[in-house]
Amino acid sequence: MSDIDISAINSEYKYGFKTDIETDALPKGLSEDVVRFISAKKNEPEFMLNFRLKAYKKWLTMDEPDWAKLNYPRIDFQDIVYYSAPKFKEEFSSLDEVDPLLLETYEKLGISLDEQKQLANVAVDAVFDSVSVTTTHRKKLMDMGVYFCSISEALQEFPELIEEYIGTVVPIGDNFFAALNSAVFTDGSFVFIPPDLKCPIELSTYFRINNEEAGQFERTMIVASENSYVSYLEGCTAPQFNTNQLHAAVVELITLEGAEIKYSTVQNWYAGDRKTGKGGIFNFVTKRGLCKGDNSKISWAQVETGSAITWKYPSCILKGDNSVGEFYSVAVTNGKMQADTGTKMVHIGKNTKSTIISKGISTDQSKNAYRGLVRVNKGAKNARNYSQCDSMLIGDECAAFTYPYVESANSSAHLEHEASTSKISEEQLFYFEQRGISREDAIAMIVNGFCKDVFKQLPLEFAAEAEALMKIKLENSVG
Amino acid sequence: MLVIKDLHANVDGVEVLKGINLNIKKGEVHAIMGPNGSGKSTLSKVVSGHPDYEVTQGSVVYKDEDILSFDPSDRALKGIFMGFQYPVEIPGVNNEEFLKMALNAKRLYQGKDEISPEDFNKLLEEKLDLIKAGGKFKNRYLNVGLSGGEKKKNEILQLAILEPDLAILDETDSGLDIDALKVVANGIKEVISKDQSLILITHYQRLLDYIQPDYVHVLSDGKIIKSGDKTLAMKLEEQGYDWLVN
Numbered sequence: 001m002s003d004i005d006i007s008a009i010n011s012e013y014k015y016g017f018k019t020d021i022e023t024d025a026l027p028k029g030l031s032e033d034v035v036r037f038i039s040a041k042k043n044e045p046e047f048m049l050n051f052r053l054k055a056y057k058k059w060l061t062m063d064e065p066d067w068a069k070l071n072y073p074r075i076d077f078q079d080i081v082y083y084s085a086p087k088f089k090e091e092f093s094s095l096d097e098v099d100p101l102l103l104e105t106y107e108k109l110g111i112s113l114d115e116q117k118q119l120a121n122v123a124v125d126a127v128f129d130s131v132s133v134t135t136t137h138r139k140k141l142m143d144m145g146v147y148f149c150s151i152s153e154a155l156q157e158f159p160e161l162i163e164e165y166i167g168t169v170v171p172i173g174d175n176f177f178a179a180l181n182s183a184v185f186t187d188g189s190f191v192f193i194p195p196d197l198k199c200p201i202e203l204s205t206y207f208r209i210n211n212e213e214a215g216q217f218e219r220t221m222i223v224a225s226e227n228s229y230v231s232y233l234e235g236c237t238a239p240q241f242n243t244n245q246l247h248a249a250v251v252e253l254i255t256l257e258g259a260e261i262k263y264s265t266v267q268n269w270y271a272g273d274r275k276t277g278k279g280g281i282f283n284f285v286t287k288r289g290l291c292k293g294d295n296s297k298i299s300w301a302q303v304e305t306g307s308a309i310t311w312k313y314p315s316c317i318l319k320g321d322n323s324v325g326e327f328y329s330v331a332v333t334n335g336k337m338q339a340d341t342g343t344k345m346v347h348i349g350k351n352t353k354s355t356i357i358s359k360g361i362s363t364d365q366s367k368n369a370y371r372g373l374v375r376v377n378k379g380a381k382n383a384r385n386y387s388q389c390d391s392m393l394i395g396d397e398c399a400a401f402t403y404p405y406v407e408s409a410n411s412s413a414h415l416e417h418e419a420s421t422s423k424i425s426e427e428q429l430f431y432f433e434q435r436g437i438s439r440e441d442a443i444a445m446i447v448n449g450f451c452k453d454v455f456k457q458l459p460l461e462f463a464a465e466a467e468a469l470m471k472i473k474l475e476n477s478v479g
Numbered sequence: 480m481l482v483i484k485d486l487h488a489n490v491d492g493v494e495v496l497k498g499i500n501l502n503i504k505k506g507e508v509h510a511i512m513g514p515n516g517s518g519k520s521t522l523s524k525v526v527s528g529h530p531d532y533e534v535t536q537g538s539v540v541y542k543d544e545d546i547l548s549f550d551p552s553d554r555a556l557k558g559i560f561m562g563f564q565y566p567v568e569i570p571g572v573n574n575e576e577f578l579k580m581a582l583n584a585k586r587l588y589q590g591k592d593e594i595s596p597e598d599f600n601k602l603l604e605e606k607l608d609l610i611k612a613g614g615k616f617k618n619r620y621l622n623v624g625l626s627g628g629e630k631k632k633n634e635i636l637q638l639a640i641l642e643p644d645l646a647i648l649d650e651t652d653s654g655l656d657i658d659a660l661k662v663v664a665n666g667i668k669e670v671i672s673k674d675q676s677l678i679l680i681t682h683y684q685r686l687l688d689y690i691q692p693d694y695v696h697v698l699s700d701g702k703i704i705k706s707g708d709k710t711l712a713m714k715l716e717e718q719g720y721d722w723l724v725n
Contacts (some may be wrong), residue, residue: 426530427567434527435581435637436555445580449571
């Protein structure tokens with residue numbers, strides 16, 4: 001997704017097309033049989049099936065959470081297709097065997113899976129309706145000892161790694177959607193970085209929902225061994241449907257001693273019709289990183305521009321001494337979008353440090369909430385946190401909310417919190433216009449300035465894409 | 480250059496301009512003076528197209544076109560510049576980037592290419608020299624953390640870079656101490672060429688000590704009640720507005 005042609009992004013939602021491709025799908029509905037079917041279909045080891053069944057049973061006892069600042073009709077979980085895969089052979093020996101329609105879809109999205117045209121410094125795992133289509137640069141990565149493949153493949157090839165780590169960061173009963181994902185996840189990406197390796201190429205996964213009735217449940221896991229480093233990028237789009245699609249992913253990150261993971265997301269799921277609010281993705285995602293080893297670091301950077309509903313709190317458990325957690329977020333909402341997003345920083349180890357920078361931008365009739373928790377446990381001596389949550393309102397009908405929770409059980413902790421709410425004023429826009437700069441460019445310039453602290457955390461190509469996306473989102477949003 | 484005829488305008492339903500007539504030719508300097516609330520700032524906002532002001536009657540013809548239906552940015556691109564009485568602060572937007580963007584918007588409108596970074600730097604240094612402003616105006620957010628005097632100086636910097644055909648400076652001298660006034664006034668003098676028209680809106684005669692107007696107009700209760708040459712400004716300084724208003 002890093003080679004998206006910015007000049008081509010000019011329509012309201014240019015990813016709204018659907019690919020007509022033959023799929024192998026289950027009928028709607030969820031039962032123990034469905035869970036068993038998915039596991040069998042993927043020829044999974046027994047521990048995985050047991051994990052899924054345990055999660056399914058747990059899920060049956062849980063209720064959909066309602067504490068978030070979100071309004072939406074109850075989801076009928078029996079009205080969703082839990083397995084949908086593009087029909088193709090079990091394994092491809094070369095890209096020639098991949099359905100050309102699929103390759104074309106990704107080309108349209110600006111992602112080339114063709115070995116000749118790939119970017120040299122970015123490896124891509126393309127996930128289409130919950131199934132990994134292909135992963136580029138596999139061999140080059142393998143030679144370095146990096147495993148980057150779909151989680152289904154990892155279950156065949158490195159089951160012991162999956163068994164060791166799955167569910168250790170996000171336990172199956174963590175929350176309603178995580179339990180659901182644990183039971184029915186179909187695919188996702190798996191990354192393993194060997195000790196002492198600074199992965200020289202960026203790894204990225206590109207998620208595409210295509211089926212109108214299918215839910216997308218991916219599971220991503222990244223394990224960074226001692227003193228290793230990896231930068232991982234994630235992008236997402238979906239066609240424009242008048243109905244809502246459920247996306248409930250789980251991402252688990254693990255850093256061992258001295259390791260660092262940088263995880264960047266540009267989320268651009270279809271957000272529903274801007275005027276009527278019809279359609280769009282319900283995005284209920286659990287993302288969490290565990291700084292397991294001392295001196296390790298996990299950094300989340302996200303630009304949330306899509307989804308009808310976003311419920312997402314990428315978090316860090318700072319278990320190792322001197323470990324560092326970071327969360328940089330830009331969430332922009334327009335139309336009738338609702339976002340409830342933020343982070344949790346849990347300080348367990350000594351001298352742990354966390355930084356939270358959140359920028360929310362709302363326009364039209366949208367709602368944008370920041371929800372964050374900073375918890376300092378008893379043993380977390382000299383923990384430090386700095387939080388900054390800024391909201392920007394454009395127009396009079398949108399709303400911004402900030403819910404910062406702080407719990408400290410250690411008196412040596414230093415916690416700082418700053419928050420602000422601002423509005424783009426008519427006077428500011430007039431100032432730009434009087435200098436010959438259009439309203440649209442003025443808004444883009446002001447908003448980019450507002451988001452600068454977050455954009456500079458993104459890999460370069462991603463930052464450019466994010467800026468372009470923001471501009472589209474905010475077009476015609478004032479006056 | 481600019482012909483204003485029988486201009487009436489409302490703010491929040493209240494009539495503030497009640498029939499303004501004004502004719503400004505290329506290269507002329509006009510001073511518009513008058514007591515508080517007489518409509519001076521309103522006139523500048525109406526000519527530049529501020530959305531809060533509703534024109535109810537009359538016309539504003541600039542370069543032979545009635546511009547009242549044009550967007551503010553179109554008017555700016557056609558060469559109308561307004562120096563703000565209270566320039567707004569815009570956090571997050573770099574002053575230099577802003578200047579470059581405004582200049583490029585104008586160049587594109589005129590069918591020219593965007594200015595190269597090297598040429599822009601050269602131009603900026605040259606203009607900063609001209610108005611005796613330091614590097615302070617480069618690497619900072621637009622008007623953020625500038626003193627009142629510095630904000631006005633920044634307006635003059637924009638004026639210098641954009642080289643408009645018609646500049647309307649709204650109380651550029653207000654809030655300045657005597658030293659700052661001198662710097663800003665000399666800056667305007669340096670920047671404005673004989674081909675450019677200038678409207679100076681001011682309370683006080685002191686700005687006119689530096690910049691000699693060709694005409695002085697007195698605005699009171701939404702109308703021009705007296706026009707004259709620069710001696711009128713001196714008389715106002717001595718006797719105030721009362722003799723005219725009452």
